[in-house]
Amino acid sequence: LMLCVSTAVSQGAKKVLVVAEGKTDITSFAIADGRHLATLLGHFHASATVIGVDDYVPGSMERYDHVFYIGFSARNVVPGKFLDDVLKTGVSVIWIHTGFAEFSASHDLSRRYGFRVSHIDSTGEFLTIERGTDRFTKEEPNLNMVTISNRAQVEVLATAYAEKTRRRVPYIMRSGNLLYIADSPFSTISPSDRYILFADFLHDILGEDHHAS
Numbered sequence: 001l002m003l004c005v006s007t008a009v010s011q012g013a014k015k016v017l018v019v020a021e022g023k024t025d026i027t028s029f030a031i032a033d034g035r036h037l038a039t040l041l042g043h044f045h046a047s048a049t050v051i052g053v054d055d056y057v058p059g060s061m062e063r064y065d066h067v068f069y070i071g072f073s074a075r076n077v078v079p080g081k082f083l084d085d086v087l088k089t090g091v092s093v094i095w096i097h098t099g100f101a102e103f104s105a106s107h108d109l110s111r112r113y114g115f116r117v118s119h120i121d122s123t124g125e126f127l128t129i130e131r132g133t134d135r136f137t138k139e140e141p142n143l144n145m146v147t148i149s150n151r152a153q154v155e156v157l158a159t160a161y162a163e164k165t166r167r168r169v170p171y172i173m174r175s176g177n178l179l180y181i182a183d184s185p186f187s188t189i190s191p192s193d194r195y196i197l198f199a200d201f202l203h204d205i206l207g208e209d210h211h212a213s
Helices: 029-041 080-088 100-106 194-206
Strands: 003-005 014-020 046-052 066-070 092-096 115-121 128-131 134-137 143-148 155-162 167-175 178-181
Touching (some): 029 194, 066 080, 100 115, 115 167, 128 167, 128 194, 134 194, 155 194
Parallel strands (some): 014 046, 014 066
Antiparallel strands (some): 003 046, 115 143, 155 167
């Protein structure tokens, strides 16, 4: 079962596979986030297909230009059939939120990507997301904590900042064909929220010009 969302069907449209935690079930919160992303992709020259990772067929990501993975649960063990393809593919992969800590525990991602995720911080101290001089709010408390082992491999594109402790940690980073986002931008939405940053980044991911929000 898959949910096909025709966001653009004209010639040359980018093909995007959105893979969400669990089964392809329209009652799933993770699938709801996937459908939300597909709706956002409707603003671009792209066509999106949404599936649950349990229904992923090995090798199928090679038919797409971009693959998004969306985690939802705090503990999220992603099936090996998907992880194996992520490690092998040259396709653009964008991993959002959970599952990367378990991926890091089962594979040497420090060697592969130059970073790993150790755990989720739920203190709620990281209330600001920064990209250059732009600042965005973050109301939802959970943040996947990233450890960078090879800074030559990793480009940090945005950081999370805790005002009280003055801690600054990676929030969005790129390593090769992988882009990782350390929380769910779909959890809260407001005019100042980091959801706006995520929407802007879609232009960069899909290679379409835009004016930053």
